[in-house]
Each structure stands twice: as C-alpha cells, then as structure tokens.
C-alpha cells in the first residue's frame with residue numbers, strides 16, 4: 001500500500017471505542033511494568049524494553065545490514081534499566097516527561113500520539129514535556145541518530161497500557177463488575193448498564209500506596225486509531241501566534257543579555273582585554289569577564305553587548321589551525337587516504353575500473369536559533385536553561401567547570417529552535433555557566449550569528465573515493481574509502497557506544513568510535529560483488545579529539561557525503577552497461593523495500609520523460625535507520641536559471657525544480673510529521689550538494705551569517721516537492737529526522753552530473769566558485785546592526 | 795535617558811532607552827515582546843520581521859529613536875487583532891498545512907507573508923512563483939514548500 005498524505009483531516013482519537021478482547025484470538029506477548037506509589041495513578045515501564053527479543057548478530061557482508069546505529073543506541077539503554085513514568089491527573093490528563101529533546105522534529109507530538117493510542121485518550125489530553133537532566137539514565141538521555149521513536153516506542157506503550165488497565169480495574173470496583181466487561185471511550189470508562197467514569201474521576205482510586213509489578217498486553221496494531229493517522233504538531237498554534245518560548249524568550253530573574261567577543265581565528269583564545277574600564281562604562285553594560293573562549297559582556301540589551309564587543313581591544317592567542325586553509329587540509333586528507341585494495345585494471349572488453357573521487361567542504365550545523373543558554377551559578381549550586389540534546393553530559397561539564405558536584409547542577413531542557421546535530425554539544429551551557437560564575441550574576445548568553453559558522457560546530461571536511469570493478473559486464477567489486485578530519489563524539493554518543501562495546505558486532509573490534517558509527521550507519525544495498533566501505537580519519541596518534549576544529553556530526557552524519565560518491569558511481573556503472581539508471585539500480589538492488597521506494601519515485605516522478613538540454617533528472621536511494629528512501633530530482637542548469645540575479649547576498653545557481661521522495665520508514669506514527677521531516681531533509685540535501693559550505697583561510701572560516709552561508713532559500717526551492725509514504729507492514733518505527741538528507745544530496749549530484757554532462761568532484765558545487773560575498777570583519781568579531789531598515793519596508 | 799513613544803500592537807507605549815538601540819532589543823529585552831526572533835541582527839535572516847504602519851520591516855535594522863509617536867508597530871502577537879476572527883487567515887493557513895517544525899522562523903515568515911500578499915494586491919495582482927522566490931526569510935528546518943502552499947491558501951482567504 002502506498003499513500004500520499006497531504007491536507008488530510010485531523011486524526012480521530014475521541015470517537016472510537018475499544019474493548020480488551022483481541023478478535024484475532026492470537027496470544028499476544030505480555031509485558032511487565034509497575035504501578036508506583038502516588039496520590040493519583042502513576043505507572044512506569046523500563047526503557048530496556050525497547051528491544052523486544054535477544055539480539056541475534058549474524059556476521060554479514062556489512063555490519064549495518066544486521067545491526068545498525070539504532071540498535072546500538074537502543075542496547076545502550078539496557079544495562080541502565082531505568083524507568084519512565086506516566087501519571088494520570090484528576091483532570092483526566094496523562095502526563096509524561098520524555099527523556100529526549102524536541103528541536104523541531106516533532107517527537108513531543110508523536111510521543112503524545114503513542115500514549116493516546118494505548119491509553120484510549122484524545123491526543124489533546126496527553127501532556128508531554130521534556131525531562132530535566134536525569135543522570136541516572138546514563139546514556140539514555142541523548143537525542144540523536146534519529147533514534148527517539150525506535151528506542152522509546154515499546155516502553156511508552158507498556159506504561160500507557162498499564163495505566164489503562166489500572167483505570168479499568170478501579171472502575172470495575174466502583175461499578176461492582178469485572179474489568180473485562182468495561183470499555184474505554186476517549187478518556188471515559190463505561191459499562192453496558194450506563195455507568196461511566198472519566199479517567200480523572202478514577203485517577204485517585206486507581207492510585208497505589210506501594211509499588212506493584214503488573215503484566216499487560218499491548219493493543220494489536222490492527223486496532224490502531226491514532227498511530228498512523230496524520231496529526232498536526234501540538235505546539236503549532238503557539239508557534240504561529242508567537243507564544244512558543246525558546247531559551248532566549250524565557251524570563252529568568254536578573255538573567256541579562258550576555259554576548260562574547262570571540263577570537264579572529266577558529267578556536268583562538270583570549271590573552272587579555274586591554275580596555276576593560278572603558279567597556280564597563282559603556283551604556284547599558286553591567287559586567288565584563290574573561291572566559292576560556294573570549295570576553296563576555298553583560299548588558300541591559302543585546303544591542304549594547306554588540307556595541308561593547310565592537311569597542312573591545314583584546315589580545316588573542318591564535319587557534320591551533322591558524323596555519324590551515326582548505327588546501328592544506330585537503331592535502332592532509334589526501335596523505336591520510338588508505339589505498340584501495342583492488343588494483344586499477346583496464347582490459348578492454350574484459351575488465352573495466354570505474355572511479356569516483358569527491359571532496360566535501362566543511363559545513364556549519366548551526367540552527368536558526370543561535371546557541372543560547374541561561375545560567376544562574378551560585379556558591380553551592382547552578383541552574384541552566386538551554387536546548388540540549390545530551391543534557392547529562394552538559395550537567396557533568398558545567399559541574400566540572402564550576403567546581404560543583406553534578407547533583408548541585410539543575411539542567412532545564414528547553415525546546416530548541418532546530419538542531420541538526422548542533423545541540424548535541426553543550427558549548428553554550430558551559431559558556432553561560434562560566435560567565436555567570438565569573439560575574440557573580442545570572443546571565444542569558446547568546447551567540448551572535450557571526451560566531452556560529454566561525455566558531456561553532458562543523459561537519460568536518462572529507463574525501464570519498466570509490467572504485468568499482470566490472471568484470472565481463474558484471475560489477476565484481478565496489479570499494480569506498482571515506483577519509484575525514486576527525487569527528488568529535490565527546491557529547492556522549494561515543495559513551496553510548498562504548499557502554500555496549502560487548503554487544504557490538506565482532507567486526508567492529510578495534511574500530512574507533514567514528515569508524516564504529518560509520519560501520520553502523522553505512523549500507524550499500526546493491527549486489528555489487530565484494531562490497532567494502534571504510535572510514536579513516538586524520539588524527540595524531542593518541543588524540544581522541546582534533547583540537548584544531550569544533551567538529552561534530554550534522555544531520556545524517558556521514559551519509560550525505562558517502563551516498564553522493566556512491567550514487568555518482570552507480571550512475572557511471574549504469575552508463576558503462578548502457579542501462580537506464582533506474583533500471584540498472586533495480587537490477588542490482590538486494591532489498592525489496594528499497595526497490596519499492598525506487599519504483600515509486602520513478603512512477604510518480606515520471607522518470608525518463610524528455611527534458612530540454614541543460615536540465616535533467618537524477619535518482620538515488622538510501623537505506624538506514626530501519627527504513628529506506630528514494631529521491632528523484634529534476635534540475636535546471638541552463639544559464640538563464642543559473643545566472644538569475646536576485647540581488648546581493650544571493651546565490652542562485654542551478655535550481656532543483658522538482659523533488660519526489662518515497663520513504664518506507666517502518667511503522668509510521670505520524671505521517672504528517674514524517675512528511676515534514678522528509679521535506680526538511682530534502683532542503684538540507686539540496687544545500688549540501690549545491691550551495692552551503694564554510695571556506696577555511698589561514699585558520700579563519702570566512703562565512704559569518706546567512707548572507708555568506710548559503711543554506712537553501714526560497715529561490716532554490718523546488719516548485720514541486722512530493723512525499724510518498726510506502727508502507728511495508730513493519731511493526732517497528734524507524735528514524736525519520738535524517739532519512740531524506742543523504743538520498744537527496746546524492747540525487748541532486750546525479751541530476752547535476754547528467755544535466756551538465758560533467759563529473760562533479762567538489763561539493764557543494766558553489767564552494768569552488770569565486771566567493772559570492774565579502775567576508776565580514778574578524779576584529780571586531782561581530783557586525784554592527786544596520787540603521788536603514790525603514791528604507792527597506794514592503 | 796530619552797523617552798521613546800510608539801504604538802505597539804494597538805497600545806501607545808513609552809520606554810526609557812537610548813535612541814540608537816535597535817527596535818528588536820527594545821521589544822525583546824526591555825518590553826518582553828519575544829515573538830520577533832533574533833537570527834542575525836543585520837537584516838538578513840528576516841526572523842524578526844514585524845510590521846510598521848502595515849508594511850513589513852525588520853526591527854533589528856531600525857533605531858528606536860527613528861520611530862515616531864504615531865508609528866504603529868505590529869508584531870506576531872498583535873497580528874490576529876488586525877483581522878476578524880480568532881487568528882489571522884495567514885496564521886490559520888499555517889495551522890491547516892502544519893507548516894512549523896521548530897517554529898523559530900515562523901513568526902517572521904507569517905509577518906512577511908501577510909505583507910507580501912498586501913503588496914502584490916496594491917500592485918493589482920495575485921501571488922506568483924516569482925514573488926515566493928523573492929521571500930528572503932530563512933527556515934533552517936526547510937519548511938519552504940509548505941510555506942509556499944500556505945501563502946497561497948492564506949492569500950485566498952485574505
């Protein structure tokens with residue numbers, strides 16, 4: 001079954017009834033959970049339930065085929081065995097604190113849907129909030145790798161099912177009947193005689209004084225009414241009325257605006273501020289303090305912080321990449337590349353070698369909401385408010401920086417304005433804490449936009465080489481060697497993996513964290529003989545972190561680069577075989593689910609239609625996170641399009657005119673949210689291949705704002721973007737947040753190569769063109785706000 | 795400290811702040827009106843887009859001293875009051891198409907969309923692809939396709 005979800009009515013959830021019987025008569029699996037002591041009904045389940053059966057780890061040609069990053073992240077929950085809880089209030093609502101972070105991906109909404117489903121309650125009566133840092137959860141409070149739904153789905157269902165069961169039992173006592181004679185209807189328990197009680201009425205009766213273990217069976221998927229139906233985001237109204245609060249919008253007493261004057265080179269450090277007393281006398285300024293990353297200034301408004309930074313005279317130590325530029329880093333990568341194993345052979349008519357060699361520039365993972373954190377550090381305690389995807393790590397770091405024990409640090413997790421990997425790190429929380437401690441007052445610390453691409457987290461530069469060997473017309477070997485500047489995994493993702501080191505497939509023995517993650521995420525689902533994909537990174541022996549760069553994983557980690565090089569090679573192989581790219585892929589794909597999504601985009605996207613010269617279609621597939629995607633792109637590379645002049649600060653270039661995405665994500669919780677994630681991932685993929693990158697020159701990244709860092713803008717957006725959800729009857733939800741990024745990046749590259757008849761080797765395409773902007777000043781580190789806004793009204 | 799007076803979301807408002815502080819900081823840091831978001835401070839990202847006398851403007855690029863007492867500033871918080879009903883038709887279109895992801899850019903997107911529709915109407919026409927292409931507001935979550943659909947839908951009801 002396939003379906004396209006667009007503009008559909010709201011999900012139901014309050015107009016259907018459920019009885020406990022299972023019409024199929026099949027015995028379903030029993031799960032165990034707890035009723036906790038509480039004033040109203042409080043139930044719990046173990047996060048370790050996420051893996052329903054013992055993991056079998058057969059050795060296979062590629063690790064990720066059988067055991068992927070999601071499994072590893074989920075297994076890392078097992079030893080901690082910690083509880084998640086649902087409470088039923090006297091108002092009849094269900095309350096739940098999710099140990100994950102909402103940054104726009106819609107997990108608060110999908111989690112509410114899962115609880116609503118199992119509890120038989122309207123979605124609007126489920127209140128899901130984000131848990132504060134809970135150190136006892138160890139590695140199980142990290143949002144990343146598209147893992148949230150996969151790792152929390154079963155435990156949350158079990159807790160909700162127990163709550164419903166307990167409410168039925170409380171009602172049975174009240175009505176003097178048996179629980180199996182009762183039904184639930186949208187938050188009300190009824191019997192056939194007309195007795196009824198709301199969950200709110202029963203919440204106190206159902207409460208327990210002591211902890212009690214109970215067993216429960218889950219609702220069969222055939223009876224789902226909420227899961228799988230389109231549901232709008234629960235925070236949508238707040239977002240469009242301006243009520244949705246991000247960290248910078250919070251009012252915390254005395255937490256005045258604070259900004260940091262930063263070094264001219266990437267990761268430089270301050271020596272001293274020369275004119276402190278002059279700065280302290282500036283309008284609005286209350287405090288000035290040196291912190292490890294720069295000079296922090298606190299003032300009545302952020303505008304006055306900017307004014308102060310622009311007047312600061314600071315002496316700086318250069319960063320350790322001060323001598324580096326794109327060219328030197330590329331040379332370093334080339335020197336670190338490990339040789340391809342299969343020799344290059346060309347025996348006309350017998351053996352042919354097809355090669356691809358691509359360079360991928362540095363990219364900034366910054367979200368639209370800049371790094372922002374509020375900190376109130378006292379003598380014996382600290383409190384932080386920030387968007388953080390790994391709050392436990394931030395808690396430990398802040399505690400260490402402030403000389404406190406972690407239990408003295410409270411971390412309030414706030415909904416983030418986007419993340420894309422950016423908020424895995426707690427850089428902002430640490431700086432805010434350091435500034436608050438140094439100043440002795442609460443601060444609301446925000447990065448200036450100019451700081452983000454220059455000093456913020458970057459996806460490291462990489463090369464990806466592929467050699468495919470065709471023997472007698474068949475692909476006999478496919479080797480990929482990905483070489484990258486070392487990725488920083490110190491936000492806890494790495495700890496998640498090492499915590500399950502014993503569970504990991506034996507092939508990973510001896511791998512670094514990066515190599516393990518690479519092996520757990522990369523799958524080449526083609527029958528191409530001997531397939532071998534390997535990552536190596538430049539690093540000085542003994543170093544766990546490359547201190548030169550603030551690196552970090554970005555949406556879809558290695559996949560956009562790896563898939564681009566691989567799919568470009570597949571197109572070359574198809575051409576060599578004189579086959580159509582879709583036909584060639586279908587003939588070599590192993591997995592029927594991948595074939596199904598590819599067929600879907602080929603059909604819906606009218607693959608192979610005649611197109612004018614300078615325009616073309618391109619197609620790519622990607623398999624990861626328990627799901628798969630295919631993307632069909634149409635691109636226009638004709639001069640009239642490429643050279644569109646839309647004014648300064650504007651990179652037009654080739655335009656993707658149409659994008660058709662098919663996704664098989666496993667079990668779909670919220671098709672409307674899934675479609676949104678596909679669209680967003682597609683816009684990222686377009687930027688990665690065509691426009692968005694950072695240029696490194698003499699230890700400085702030149703980009704400083706959105707007029708330099710060319711993320712996709714409306715003039716780059718396809719006129720048509722279609723998402724098709726292909727249902728494979730899976731009962732396991734996969735990850736959605738990243739699934740379309742790698743496949744789109746690759747499809748755009750393939751379309752570009754076909755439209756231009758070239759072999760692109762440096763991504764994004766824009767990176768090697770003459771700079772499309774004048775770099776902003778490095779000293780002062782922030783630009784002044786213009787004053788001519790009233791001349792630019794419309 | 796000079797007194798600055800202007801009309802904010804229908805109410806005459808006076809604050810004590812220096813002339814050269816940009817309106818965005820007056821709204822956010824002093825008055826606590828946080829609908830307009832900071833995304834660049836240099837009139838590039840458009841996250842702070844609000845209205846002045848019914849036209850789109852970017853408060854990060856206007857000195858508060860340049861406002862006149864009669865100037866009517868409307869932020870996303872005041873948009874619904876400029877049209878009949880609970881929400882402005884553009885906000886409703888945003889809900890109908892579930893446009894927002896993280897939501898950070900969306901107040902600015904909606905304010906820009908309303909002004910754009912009014913502008914093309916003043917020019918005696920309706921929204922075209924080229925008008926949508928010209929919108930400069932960034933959405934780092936990539937909600938652009940739904941924004942395009944929502945503007946057409948919202949315009950039809952405006």
Ligand code: FES
Nearest residue numbers: 833834835840854
């Ligand atoms: S903050 Fe005003 S345009 Fe970016």
Ligand code: FES
Nearest residue numbers: 896897899933935
């Ligand atoms: S919805 Fe996140 S930036 Fe637009």
